[in-house]
Amino acid sequence: MTKKFDVKEQARDILEETLDMEAVGYLGRISEEMQQIFASNPMPSFDDVARIVTGYFTGDGRPAEFIEDWLRTAEEHSRSRGLDEQDRPKAILSDLGVFRFMWFLKERGLTEEQINIVLTGAVQQATGGPEVG
Secondary structure: OOOOOOHHHHHHHHHHHHOOHHHHHHHHHHHHHHHHHHHHOOOOOHHHHHHHHHHHHHHOOOOHHHHHHHHHHHHHHHHHOOOOOOOHHHHHHHHHHHHHHHHHHHHOOOOHHHHHHHHHHHHHHHOOOOOOO
């Protein structure tokens, strides 16, 4: 049997090596903001999600075409995962959180591989994945 490695530890190492405390704090703020969005919208509709996503991306200076494409792609992605119509809006909001993390890490110079490790580690942390060392 192949021994699994702990992605959370790899992710932590990458973040410690590449980000300063200000950047780590910013990632924490993204997480807090997304938690607030979910707390304020426990059962969001597609209209709620479109309003939230549009507000975020408009504030970030993104053009309307980008926002429309992002929403369409996120909706198609949630549908392709087999989610029912009630769960899709929450999945799209989750995608917004992932996008925000990924974009920030990319702006900080992390490679695609590093970003994938960090996101996998975050999922492992959130789902209580086992630490194998």
